[in-house]
Amino acid sequence: AALKAQLDNRLFGQHLAKDVVLKAVLGFSNNPSPKKPLMLSLHGWAGTGKNFLSQILAEQVHPAGLRSKFVHLFLATLHFPHHDQVKLYKEQLQNWIRGNVSACPSSVFIFDEMDKMHPGVIDAIKPFLDYYEEVDGVSYRKAIFIFLSNAGGDLINKAALDFWTSGKRREDIQLKDLEPLLSVGVFNNKNSGLWHSSIIDRNLIDYFVPFLPLEQRHVKMCVRAEMTARGYAVDEKIVEAVADEMTYFPKELKIYSDKGCKTVQAKLDIHEDL
Numbered sequence: 165a166a167l168k169a170q171l172d173n174r175l176f177g178q179h180l181a182k183d184v185v186l187k188a189v190l191g192f193s194n195n196p197s198p199k200k201p202l203m204l205s206l207h208g209w210a211g212t213g214k215n216f217l218s219q220i221l222a223e224q225v226h227p228a229g230l231r232s233k234f235v236h237l238f239l240a241t242l243h244f245p246h247h248d249q250v251k252l253y254k255e256q257l258q259n260w261i262r263g264n265v266s267a268c269p270s271s272v273f274i275f276d277e278m279d280k281m282h283p284g285v286i287d288a289i290k291p292f293l294d295y296y297e298e299v300d301g302v303s304y305r306k307a308i309f310i311f312l313s314n315a316g317g318d319l320i321n322k323a324a325l326d327f328w329t330s331g332k333r334r335e336d337i338q339l340k341d342l343e344p345l346l347s348v349g350v351f352n353n354k355n356s357g358l359w360h361s362s363i364i365d366r367n368l369i370d371y372f373v374p375f376l377p378l379e380q381r382h383v384k385m386c387v388r389a390e391m392t393a394r395g396y397a398v399d400e401k402i403v404e405a406v407a408d409e410m411t412y413f414p415k416e417l418k419i420y421s422d423k424g425c426k427t428v429q430a431k432l433d434i435h436e437d438l
């Protein structure tokens with residue numbers, strides 16, 4: 165219930181992601197003996213809410229969220245930057261995950277920038293994601309792994325635009341419309357970090373979660389939420405002004421924000437004096 169309330173109040177325009185993650189987490193947490201860890205792969209353009217959702221989810225498992233010693237965030241460009249160090253990264257990653265799950269079985273691991281990760285690095289964690297009772301005396305079945313990636317964003321945007329063009333409601337887009345596209349697209353995308361990955365090959369990702377491009381009405385929701393979070397009264401003139409300053413695509417139609425809600429905070433700073 166707490167997770168649902170957080171997602172309803174803080175994540176906008178992502179009916180699919182909300183629905184899938186809620187059901188996945190509920191099913192996983194209610195299962196006394198899951199057969200494998202929960203593995204979610206979140207896909208979509210920047211600013212659509214992937215980081216946000218993973219933070220909200222982490223907070224529900226461990227109240228301190230990203231500050232908890234049981235929640236671990238890996239950034240591809242920071243933690244795995246060098247192509248010639250892949251072997252070392254694999255060993256470090258295995259040791260790190262083994263040590264942390266030994267200390268806390270319900271550890272949460274978030275891998276951001278999967279589209280910038282060197283192919284092969286992530287396959288090091290395959291043994292921990294698979295259907296094993298234990299690996300070297302450690303059970304990983306209560307852990308949660310979350311991948312965040314811009315890879316597949318173009319496929320999602322095209323599908324959303326096709327729905328819009330054919331006059332269908334955005335809310336009618338279903339997981340089955342996008343998930344097959346995503347799993348194949350990401351597996352075959354040389355820039356995805358999951359390129360030809362055994363994790364996909366072995367069907368170890370429970371859900372490919374699509375994040376749809378945000379429309380102007382969703383950007384306005386983000387502005388209102390940010391104003392409220394700062395303790396301001398919501399001023400619709402400022403909401404309009406911030407939303408109008410964002411850039412939208414396709415150029416001729418201007419339906420979707422090309423940065424999602426990513427620059428809302430910075431744009432609002434400019435209007436603070438109002």
